[in-house]
Amino acid sequence: PAFPYKFKFKFDGCPNGCVASIARSDMSFIGTWKDNIRIDQEAVQAYMGGEIAPNAGAHAGKDWGKFDIDKEVINLCPTDCMWMEDGKLTIDDKECTRCMHCINTMPRALKPGIETGCSILFGAKAPILDGAQMSVLTIPFMECEAPYENIKEVVEKIWDWWPEEGKNRERLGELIQHQGIAKLLEVLEIPPMPQMVKEPRSNPYIFWKEEDVPGKWDRDIDDYRSRHAR
Numbered sequence: 001p002a003f004p005y006k007f008k009f010k011f012d013g014c015p016n017g018c019v020a021s022i023a024r025s026d027m028s029f030i031g032t033w034k035d036n037i038r039i040d041q042e043a044v045q046a047y048m049g050g051e052i053a054p055n056a057g058a059h060a061g062k063d064w065g066k067f068d069i070d071k072e073v074i075n076l077c078p079t080d081c082m083w084m085e086d087g088k089l090t091i092d093d094k095e096c097t098r099c100m101h102c103i104n105t106m107p108r109a110l111k112p113g114i115e116t117g118c119s120i121l122f123g124a125k126a127p128i129l130d131g132a133q134m135s136v137l138t139i140p141f142m143e144c145e146a147p148y149e150n151i152k153e154v155v156e157k158i159w160d161w162w163p164e165e166g167k168n169r170e171r172l173g174e175l176i177q178h179q180g181i182a183k184l185l186e187v188l189e190i191p192p193m194p195q196m197v198k199e200p201r202s203n204p205y206i207f208w209k210e211e212d213v214p215g216k217w218d219r220d221i222d223d224y225r226s227r228h229a230r
Helices: 041-048 101-105 149-165 172-179 181-188 221-227
Strands: 009-012 027-033 082-085 088-091 116-122 136-142
Touching: 041 088, 116 149, 116 172, 136 149, 136 181, 149 172, 149 181, 172 181
Parallel strands: 009 027
Antiparallel strands: 027 116, 082 088, 116 136
């Protein structure tokens, strides 16, 4: 294809991101899960009692004292979705952002769910034209089963848009930057999510498309006045 520039895929097996796909690839795949984190309460108690070394023994030999689940796991959760209740570890999974800290610290007590797939992100690159940027989470979860037709369809939509609209030597992230996330979502035919919004609009100008306006551009003033008093 007559691409404007190179296009990179990178695949991370889990949210630990050892391949750093979120930083350097036009289309990033990060393994994730959709259901709840699996908890082995007996293993949780074993960590708390010092029977199992945290972090899979990575810090063995360091004299940091007894493992403190509040200090080392619960209080470090970025969304505060974990707590101890009646001696058991409880997780509000709908608030979990898959940071992996709790699983990394207590791998024998906590495991990812069994409904696995991948998150798909777009637009990372090194500094070429507009400087370095990281990819944006666009599809939070997609199933990954051979022959991967669902993923190929997403790739084809991007490859129809980027070669047509991209400037010479422009990576996908730069195209997204100058045409906007709204255009990317339109191309992919997926709805926007509140999590994609960094902050509310700071200016009063909103540009609507005709198909999004009830009654289109041509509206009956009498019908409008019947619903809105002067």
